[in-house]
Amino acid sequence: MYTALGWKDTFLGVMLFYAMFSIPFSVWILKGFIDGISPRYDETGLVNGGSRLHVMFRVVLPQVRPGLIAAFIFNLIFVWNEFLFNFIIGGKVTTMVPVSLVTGSFAQGGVDWEFVASLASVYLVPPVVAIYFFQKYLLVGMTFGTVRGEV
DSSP states (O other): OOHHHHHHTHHHHHHHHHHHHHHHHHHHHHHHHHSSOOHHHHHHHHHHHOHHHHHHIIHHHHHHHHHHHHEEEHHHHHHHOOOOOIIIIIIITOOHHEEEEEHHHHOOSSHHHHHHHHHHHHHHHHHHHHHHTTTHHHHHHHTTTTOOOOO
């Protein structure tokens, strides 16, 4: 299908594929957070003269911030580590780091270990930095939907 549409070996095709997987996953994660917000906050904001957009951006979204960050981190890890579809859909033009790590690791006499070690070190930096900055929200995102002592 990607070849017929002309999306194979293009960044557009890879972005569309990742969007097909990331958007439903993010909606599923965020549903638990949005269900946890009481409708009274919306009603209170509307009664006090706020518009629907004002209530959404000033009341609801600050309460969903941990869920947004958790969805961002989970999608970052998924997209950053995904190999198979990037290898199949992306081709040589849109090669991402995991594909480069595998396809570029062979030299004339065997495995180019210096290339593998340097690319693996660079490969680990973005997820580690993102998780370091958002670690307090990540635990909230992993435990959403658990029983909170209510019977």
